[in-house]
Amino acid sequence: MILEAAAELFLESGYETASLEAIASRAAVSKVTVYKHFVTKSALYRDAMTRWLANLRCEINVSCAHQVHTGELIDFGFELQKVVSSPAFVTAERRIAGSQAHSPDLGKAFLKSAWSRIHAALVALLADLQDVQLIAVADLSLAADQLLSMFRGLGDLERRLCVQESEELAKERTVAATSTFLAAYGSRALKEESCTGTVCNRAARAELEG
DSSP, X not given: XXXXXXXXXXXXXXXXXXXXXXXXXXXXXXXXXXXHHOXXXXXXXXXXXXXXXXXXXXXXXXXXXXXXXXHHHHHHHHHHHHHHTSHHHHHHHHHHHHTTTTOHHHHXXXXXXXXXXXXXXXXXXXXXXXXXXXXXXSOHHHHHHHHHHHHHHHHHHHHHTTOOOOHHHHHHHHHHHHHHHHHHHXXXXXXXXXXXXXXXXXXXXXXXXX
């Protein structure tokens, strides 16, 4: 109960503003009880936020078609935008970034709890695309790093500065990031396929004919 109340207040108000008195009140216990379990405020913060991070849900759910295709990268990007723009995720990033001076390990815990799982899911999707020869990537982990960075892009900075990114703009940016990624890592087969329609990607055709 104390850890749950503490996490709520730390996320709502930040480390400096959230007082032990307020946490005790939220948890419906005395301040003495809080001190029995946690000698310092920083210890309470570390344990409360570590518990909160362990329960953080940030999985990317992309439906797996019978035949994997590059459109799943766009779907992944859309799902990622939903996760990173959620109030809980944005608040956690801000609070944890602001508390690095007294709880530096929380930043690593946040990366492991959230971004490591997201990164692993994207690596798996890229591996599937490589298996069916739609992309040609030497280092799947590095490629996933690059695509995640493009997916986040300017929208990441805007969220940190409390600027609301519209859903339409987020989708436009996601499609553009995917197109740029495939222009760099798309296989010859994929580029040949992109030229079979009535409108051909000139850059892809030039590379094929070069």
